[in-house]
Amino acid sequence: xxxxxxxxxxxxxxxxSRDEGAVREFESVARGIRERxxxxxxxxxxxxxxxxxxxxxxxxxxxxxxxxxxxxxxMLFAAGHAKNDIPSVLRTYEAQNPEMKIEYGRExxxxxxxxxxxxxxxxxxxxxxxxxxxxxxISETMLMVVGRGASDPDANSNVNKxxxxxxxxxxxxxxxxxxxxxxxxxVQPGLEHAAKLGYKRIIVFPYFxxxxxxxxxxxxxxxxxxxxxxxxxxxxxxxxSDHPQVLDAFADRVQEILDGANVMNCKLCKYREQVxxxxxxxxLPQESHHHHVEGIGTGTADDHSxxxxxxxxxxxxxxxxxxxxxxxxxxxxxxxxHHPYPHADHPLGPVTMTKDEKxx
Numbered sequence: 001x002x003x004x005x006x007x008x009x010x011x012x013x014x015x016x017s018r019d020e021g022a023v024r025e026f027e028s029v030a031r032g033i034r035e036r037x038x039x040x041x042x043x044x045x046x047x048x049x050x051x052x053x054x055x056x057x058x059x060x061x062x063x064x065x066x067x068x069x070x071x072x073x074x075m076l077f078a079a080g081h082a083k084n085d086i087p088s089v090l091r092t093y094e095a096q097n098p099e100m101k102i103e104y105g106r107e108x109x110x111x112x113x114x115x116x117x118x119x120x121x122x123x124x125x126x127x128x129x130x131x132x133x134x135x136x137x138i139s140e141t142m143l144m145v146v147g148r149g150a151s152d153p154d155a156n157s158n159v160n161k162x163x164x165x166x167x168x169x170x171x172x173x174x175x176x177x178x179x180x181x182x183x184x185x186x187v188q189p190g191l192e193h194a195a196k197l198g199y200k201r202i203i204v205f206p207y208f209x210x211x212x213x214x215x216x217x218x219x220x221x222x223x224x225x226x227x228x229x230x231x232x233x234x235x236x237x238x239x240x241s242d243h244p245q246v247l248d249a250f251a252d253r254v255q256e257i258l259d260g261a262n263v264m265n266c267k268l269c270k271y272r273e274q275v276x277x278x279x280x281x282x283x284l285p286q287e288s289h290h291h292h293v294e295g296i297g298t299g300t301a302d303d304h305s306x307x308x309x310x311x312x313x314x315x316x317x318x319x320x321x322x323x324x325x326x327x328x329x330x331x332x333x334x335x336x337x338h339h340p341y342p343h344a345d346h347p348l349g350p351v352t353m354t355k356d357e358k359x360x
Contacts, residue, residue: 149179
């Protein structure tokens with residue numbers, strides 16, 4: 001404790017990935033946050049599949065004498081990781097180290113800065129497409145926003161709001177949403193549907209912070225559908241990455257904790273309210289299930305094996321992917337205790353990938 005109050009540090013909590021590019025991009029974001037908050041020591045760590053883990057960053061801040069840590073999730077939306085797994089790690093650490101208090105911030109969420117960053121990425125794609133393939137009026141162009149996909153309908157519905165703000169802001173002819181995993185519709189059936197709507201150009205925009213297997217898969221599916229529809233110009237827009245507006249939004253989340261305006265939007269959280277189709281999950285005990293993968297590094301064997309598309313009934317919110325849309329055999333024990341996702345067998349969801357991969 002200093003004369004003017006507690007010594008404050010900042011902890012940026014990432015999910016982690018086996019993809020080295022995703023880890024580098026997260027570290028770039030952490031650097032950008034440090035640059036915007038020079039008055040604080042800023043550390044960072046991962047929930048799983050990469051090092052340093054979150055506890056290591058907290059140890060660094062505690063050993064440097066910080067009495068108060070402002071922890072923020074390095075995530076776009078509040079699904080299971082932001083609502084459950086990261087808070088569990090932080091509360092456990094705080095209980096073991098009571099001399100240091102940890103205040104937890106909210107996810108980036110629906111934010112004008114994020115919409116501006118998304119708009120810039122989409123504009124880059126539109127400009128490039130106009131340059132390479134000729135001018136196309138925005139009103140004759142379709143926007144497809146691809147979300148992560150979670151077993152949390154509140155997080156999934158946020159992608160639709162982002163899409164609508166971008167659709168209406170640009171004046172696209174039409175807008176749709178699909179998801180990279182867990183829920184429905186997945187990317188390939190979503191794009192196949194979009195191809196039926198009559199638009200000659202479709203902008204595919206992954207609403208993701210970082211690269212990784214999922215973003216690469218989105219682009220691969222786009223290529224697959226494009227081959228089947230050579231009369232349509234499918235344009236792959238870049239994801240958010242370390243756009244300056246994204247970094248500004250992260251800095252805002254830290255300041256919100258200090259201002260007392262730190263409120264995660266839980267109005268439609270499936271753990272608190274009777275969300276249609278998810279009534280059985282009200283009051284479900286929340287605990288982290290990531291202890292068995294903390295600190296597992298990038299570049300290990302079978303890098304595609306953690307993409308959690310989860311066609312198998314207990315779908316998670318994970319951005320680490322199990323690539324197992326096609327199999328129930330994980331090769332390792334999943335003691336995750338997740339409630340079954342009610343639409344795991346939806347014909348446009350993970351089961352679609354099961355059929356596709358069996359037929360390939």
